[in-house]
Amino acid sequence: MMVTQQLINALNVGSEYALIALGYTMVYGVLRLINFAHGDVFMVGAFVGAFTARALEGGMSAGGHLQLSQTLWQAGVGLLVAMVVCGLLGWAIERFAYRPLRNAPRLSSLITAIGVSLFLEYMAEISWHVGGLRYFGSTPTYFPPIAGSNHGVHVIDHVLHARVIYKDLITFGVCGVTFVLLWWIVRHTRMGKAMRAVSISFDASRLMGINLNRVISFTFILGSVLAAVGGCLVGLRNNQAQPLMGVMPGLKAFIAAVIGGIGNIPGAVVGSFLLALVETLVASITIHGVSLSPYRDAVAFLILILMLLVRPEGIFGKAVPEKV
C-alpha cells in the first residue's frame, strides 16, 4: 500500500518538475542560455491563477455553496489567463532582458537571468491594493480550490489500496495533454521545425531564411505557458501562492533537465520523473528509526554533481565536441 502511494506521490512531484524543466530545456536548446528566471515565471503563473479564480469567485459565491462545475470553470479560466499573462511575460523577458545581450558573452546573459529572477521575486513581494483586494505581497495569497477535488477516487482506492484524489487526476490529466500538445508543436508544425533547426545551428538556420527573433520569442512564450500551467497546478494543490515558491522547484527542474540532457525535450520529462522518484525514495527510507528525509535535497544536488562529472550531456543528450 505504502509503495503504491509513494509512487503516486512521485508522479505528482515529477509532473511539477517536468512542466518547469521543459521551459528550461527548450530555451537552452535554442539559445544555449539557462533562463534562471523560469522558476519565477512559474510563481507569477500561480499568482495570476489565484487572482483570476478569486475574482470569478466573488461574482458567483453570492448564492452560497459553490458547485463543482462552477469551480472547474473558475479554475479553467484562471489557468487560461495565467497562461496568457505568463506567455506575455516570457516574451517581455526575452525581448527586453536577453535580446539586447544576444551577441554579448554568454556570461552576461546568465547574470542577467539571475537579475531577472531576483527582480520578479522581489516585485512580487510588494503588495498592491486595488479595490480593497491585495495583489501579490509576501504573505501567502489564497488560491481557491476546486470543489470536491480533495475527495478520493473510490475505485482506485480499492484496486490499488492507495489514495488518489481528483486533484491528482487533474494534475496527471493536464500534464498529459500538455506534453502531447508540446510534442505535436515541436514535431509537426513549421514553428517546431524552425525551433529544431535553430537548436542545431543558429547561423545555418538564419541563412535558410528562418526569422530567428520570431523563433526565439515563440520558444520563450511556449516555455512560460508551461510554467504557468505548473504554477496553477501547484497553487491549486497547496491553496496558496507565494513570491518565493518558484525558487526550489526551479532549481530541482534545472537538475531534472540536466539529468535528461539539457536541450532535449523527452529528456526533461524523463529526468523530472526520475528525480522525483529518487527524492521520494530517499525521503521515505527510515533506518533504525532515523528518517532520511532531511537528506532529500542533498541527494538531488549530489545527483546533479555526479551527472555533470560522469555524463554531462545527460541520459538522452549526445556528446557534441565544442566547436572552436
Added chain:
Amino acid sequence: MTFFNRRNFLAGAMFLGAGLLAGCHRASVSPSAASVIKIGSLNSMTGDESTFGKSCNSGIRLAAEQQNARGGLLGKKIRIITADSESSPSKAQLAVLSLIDNHHVVAVLGDVASSNTKAAVPRCQKARIPLITPASTNPNILRGDDYCFRTCFTDTTQGKWIARFARHDLHATRAALLVDTKQAYSTGLARVIRAEFTRLGGKILLAPSYQSGDTNFQTQLTQIKAAHPQVVFLPGYYGDVTTILQQARELKITVPFVGGDGWDSQKTLQIGGKAVDGCYFTNHYDPSDPAPRVQKFVKAYEARYHGNVPDAMAVLGYDAANLLFNAIKRAHGTGEPALRNAIATTKNFPGVTGNITINKHRNAIKPGVVIKIEHDKFVVVKHEKP
C-alpha cells in the same frame, strides 16, 4: 537608439553622486538627531515569515505612536526604523548591522523567527546595543549574551505544554513528529516535545522532516499514515503547516495535529480551511480575553490597522516596545550600560500578555493558552501556567 551613451551615463553618475553627497550632508548635521530616540525594528517584511514580521512591526509602531502622542520619552520623540530580515538569518545579520552602523539605533526589537534572532544576537552583543526579542521562543538563542533579552515564554515551556496536552487531554500514547530542519524554532521545540511526551509514557513512532518552503509533503505523510499515530506533532510555521494539513487530509490522515505559536496567523484559517479544523496549538494570548488591558489594546490596534485583529506577534511586539520605553525612562536615557541594566531589572511590568519580569537568564516567565481550531475560529480550550 540607445539611451545609454556615454554622455547620459556621465550625467547620470554625476546626478547620483550629487544626491549621495547631499544625503550624507543632511545626515551629519541633522538638527533632529538629538531630539529623537531611534529604535530598530528587526522583522521579516518579506518572505515566508512575513505575516509574523509585519504583525510584530505593527505592534511596535503602535506602541511608539501612542507613546509619542503622550509626549514621547524624556522629552524626545521615538522614531522606529524597520529593517527587513527577509525571513533569512544571513539577511537578518545584514539588517541588524545597518540598524546599528547606519541608523545608530539605541536598541533593537526583533526578530520573531528564532533562526534570525540567533544571527542578530552576536552583532548586538558586540556593539553593546540591547536587543529584545519579542517572540523568539528557542531557548538556545540567548546564552552568554548579556545585552540580549526575551519577553515571551521559551520552547522549553511551550514544548512541555504541547506534549502534556496531547498526552493528558487528548489521551494519546502513539504520536508522530514532523520537523522543519531549516528552523531552529522547529528543531528546538521538537526536542522538548519528544522528551516530555516520552517522559509521560507516550511513544514517538517516527519523526520525518521537511524544510520550510517545500511544496510537497506527501512522502513524509504517507509514512506517518502507515504508522497509525493518534496525534501528529507539527512544530512549524503557518505557511507550511497549512499545506501539510491540506495534503494530510487528502491522504485521509484524520487525527489531530498539534503545534506551537508558529501556527498563529489568520492565514492558517484562510488557507487551511477545513483541513486545519480540529487541530490545536499553544499561543501567547487570547484576543477574546475580557480583561480590560487586553480589550483596550485590541480596540486601539483594530482602529489603527483597519480592523485587523491583532495576533500574538502583534501583541508581543507591542509589549516588548513598551517594556523598552519603560526601561529608557528608568535609565533616564539611552546610555550604556544604564539602559541594558534597566531592562535586566524589569520587574512586574504590566504587559498586555501578562506581567513581565526579566529573570537572571534574561527571559520572561509567562503564562500561555492552548487554542483549538473550530469552524474557522480560534477557540481557547485551556490556560497554561508557567
